[in-house]
Amino acid sequence: MKISSTFANLVLCAVGLLSVAHAQEARSLQKRSTSLLINPPGLPQLPTANAAKAASASAGLNLTDIQGDIVVGMTKKQETFTFFTIVDAPTFKSKLRSEILPLITNARQMLKNETQPDTLVNIAFSQNGLTTLGITDNLNDTAFKNGQLNNSQALGDPVGTPDWLPEFTAGNIHGVFLFASDTVDNVNATLETVTSALGASITQVYSLQAAVRPGNEAGHEHFGFLDGISNPAIQGFDDTPLPGQASVPAGEILLGEQNDNVIRPDWAKDGSFLVFRQLQQLVPEFNKYLTDNPIREPALTPEQGSELLGARMVGRWKSGAPVFLSPLVDNPALGANSSANNDFTYAAPNNASLCPFSAHIRKTRPRADLGAESKNTHHILRGGIPYGPEVTTAEASSNTSTIERGLAFVAYQSNIGAGFQFLQQTWANNPNFFVKGTTGFDPIIGANHGNPRWTEGNLDPTIPTRNFTIITDFIVSRGGEYFFSPSLSAIANKISV
Ligand code: N7H
Numbered sequence: 001m002k003i004s005s006t007f008a009n010l011v012l013c014a015v016g017l018l019s020v021a022h023a024q025e026a027r028s029l030q031k032r033s034t035s036l037l038i039n040p041p042g043l044p045q046l047p048t049a050n051a052a053k054a055a056s057a058s059a060g061l062n063l064t065d066i067q068g069d070i071v072v073g074m075t076k077k078q079e080t081f082t083f084f085t086i087v088d089a090p091t092f093k094s095k096l097r098s099e100i101l102p103l104i105t106n107a108r109q110m111l112k113n114e115t116q117p118d119t120l121v122n123i124a125f126s127q128n129g130l131t132t133l134g135i136t137d138n139l140n141d142t143a144f145k146n147g148q149l150n151n152s153q154a155l156g157d158p159v160g161t162p163d164w165l166p167e168f169t170a171g172n173i174h175g176v177f178l179f180a181s182d183t184v185d186n187v188n189a190t191l192e193t194v195t196s197a198l199g200a201s202i203t204q205v206y207s208l209q210a211a212v213r214p215g216n217e218a219g220h221e222h223f224g225f226l227d228g229i230s231n232p233a234i235q236g237f238d239d240t241p242l243p244g245q246a247s248v249p250a251g252e253i254l255l256g257e258q259n260d261n262v263i264r265p266d267w268a269k270d271g272s273f274l275v276f277r278q279l280q281q282l283v284p285e286f287n288k289y290l291t292d293n294p295i296r297e298p299a300l301t302p303e304q305g306s307e308l309l310g311a312r313m314v315g316r317w318k319s320g321a322p323v324f325l326s327p328l329v330d331n332p333a334l335g336a337n338s339s340a341n342n343d344f345t346y347a348a349p350n351n352a353s354l355c356p357f358s359a360h361i362r363k364t365r366p367r368a369d370l371g372a373e374s375k376n377t378h379h380i381l382r383g384g385i386p387y388g389p390e391v392t393t394a395e396a397s398s399n400t401s402t403i404e405r406g407l408a409f410v411a412y413q414s415n416i417g418a419g420f421q422f423l424q425q426t427w428a429n430n431p432n433f434f435v436k437g438t439t440g441f442d443p444i445i446g447a448n449h450g451n452p453r454w455t456e457g458n459l460d461p462t463i464p465t466r467n468f469t470i471i472t473d474f475i476v477s478r479g480g481e482y483f484f485s486p487s488l489s490a491i492a493n494k495i496s497v
Contacts, residue, residue, distance in 0.1 A: 035113045036120065036182045037075040038212050040219035041336035042320040043228050044245065046072065047238040049111040059236025061250055061257070062270065065487045068105040069122040069178050069383055070253065070272050070412050071237060074228025075219075076120075076180040079210045079385045080187050081276065081408060082195075083481070084202040085172045086132045091201035093133065096123075097496035099197040103190070104488055107237070119181040119190035124274045124483035125495070129174030133495060137265040139255075143416035144273055144482045147171075154421065156429040156447025157477045165278065167206035168479025174202075176276065176483055184209070208278060210387035210408040221386055222281045222405050223310070223474075226320035226335060230342050230365065232379045244342035246365070248379045252419075253412055259377075260414045267494040270487035272412040275380075275420040277480035279445075280406040283391050286310075286474040288399040293468065295460050299328065312459055313443040315359030324355040327461070353464070357434045358457030360444040364423045369434050378427075380411040380419045406475070416482055431455075443468065445475055 039045070047055065056063050086092045105120040125133070127145050143151050149169055152161050161169060177194060179187045187209075195204065212218050221227040232248040233241035236257075241247040251260030256269030294305030295312070308328065311317045317326065319335025324344045326334055335341055345368035346355055355362055362369070370376050388405025395402055413419030427433050428442035431454065440455035441448060453470045460466040486495055 032113055032116055032118065034182065036077060036116050036180060037072060038077055038218050039075070040226070042226050042338055042341055043075060043219055044073070044231065044242055044338050046111055047240065049108070049115070051240065052108070052111055052237055055239040056236055059250065061236040063108040063237065064106045065489050066107040066254065066270050067122045067485050067488070068107050068110040068120055069180070070381065070485060071107045071234065072110050072383065073231045074382055074384055076385050077182045077212050078184050078187050079178060079180040079408070080191060080207055081210070082177040082179065082191060082207045083167065083173045083205040084175055084177070085205055086129060086174045086202055088201040089133050092198060093496045095198050095201060097492065100194060101488065101491055101496065103194065104491065106488060119179050119186045121190060121194065122178040122485060123175060123491070124485040125175045126173055126481050126483055128171065130484065132174050135495065137267070139268055139484060140262045140264060141273060141416055143421050144484060148479070148481045151421065151482075153449070154425050155477070156424065156449055158450035161479065163476050164479035165206070168481060170205070173205055173481050176481070208387055208408055210385040213386055214390070220318065221407055222283050222388070223286055224318045225314050225316060226318065228382065229316070229320050229338070230361065231381050234381070242338055242342055243340070244344055246373050246376070246379055251414055252377065252379050253381050253414055255414045262415060267490045268484075268486070271490060272414060272485050273416050273419070274483040274485045275409070275411040275413070275416060275480070276483060277409040278406065278478040279409045280404055280476040280478050282401045282472065282474050282476065283405065284395045284399045284401055285472050289470065289472065289474070295462060297328065297462055304329065309459070312356050312359060315355050315361035322355070323359070324351070327354050352458035353461045356458045357439045358441065358443060358455045358459055360442050363427050363433065363442040363446070366434055378418055378422045380413045380423065383410040383412060384408050406478070409480070412485070438465070440467070443470060447473065447477070
């Protein structure tokens, strides 16, 4: 009897995947007792392994096939992003299959300390990378296909991208490795293992080392705000969202799952588009702007008025407490309470006085402004991490950044045009969103090609029409790329063959 080649391939794939799963389990048996993720008060926890297992079983989501970073959010302790060019595709494919695939961390492994690896390893490919590997199938995502450099004007970056690093403009980034762990030594050792396994089949283009901020700043980005509070819960992975957390059909983040209505090749199922942006933050300049422009609320000192302006620009206090629930002063207990710090909708009455329409978190997720959350199909899952050192005394006293620091911004979604690009272009950079004529730019990430940005939207509650003209971009895009983070079976059966 002749076995059809399709059937033979299926058997080989199944055997291949089983051995990958066994290799991962075997490695994880001897693994860690502490987590490679941070867990500061106020940030949501991952579901327990049992809860995720039950949710995914009923939804038919295969958590061992989904790359781990997609689900973990902004909680890595140490992370290095290594961008590479594929110079020898056949050798790369063979090493990818035999040596790298067994190292790739899946979503299920991240749910228990004992199953986490020493270092999370994930991989993603640019359109140029897939093309170099001979993959001609169309993933049907225009932004991904064209690459981020071609998208830079739509994103509001200055014309000619003068601030982009040359590594991001050269057009030779084919892929990126994500290495995350609790120690730099682990990250570096794994990077060494991976790059020596791949040998001369790749060249490294660029590496960005990132890390959680020290001490009590753990979980806070460089402006000082707790970050990573509000990420959507993926249905079929986390079915018990916290109050106020968006619960999204899996297909908003993962290709080929429910609510991903775009036609994709079968092998793209359970992959996700990874948007990477190196976003420099001008922290002393941001602080100077707040000092110079306090909100003159009679009950507050000028320092408190500056703090209030910063909180209203973000929509949250540094502790994470939302200004909608704590409008005049910070409430650290609320910020630290993940069951309460996301529990609001901007519903009337008089909602803009509580949280400005221009506030970063209201621009990027307008909640009840759009009606029911299910009417908002523009969700991203943020997985970034700060990079660069703390502000020095000299920088603080001169109000001038001399060392680069910022956010290694990572966002996962099934559709870049509806996800990251939409949030940046159609909401943050659009002065007419949400209220035409009186909202202005998102004062944090809104970009106007390097030109001044105006913002109001009730930013100053004591003078609702006060117009702020911000000359300095506190966030400067240093470039980035769009990637596809495939499922493990896609790596085994499509990308490495
Ligand atoms: Fe933003 N920041 O420190 O001000 N972000 N963000 N972001 N962001 C959020 O809810 C920040 C950026 C979103 O569900 C918080 O996790 C900084 C881009 C979305 O209510 C803080 C940078 C895009 C949310 C920051 C940056 C977004 C969000 C509150 C760059 C998309 C959730 C904490 C350096 C295009 C909104 C939290 C919700 C929250 C800051 C970038 C999107 C503190 C510094 C480029 C969707």
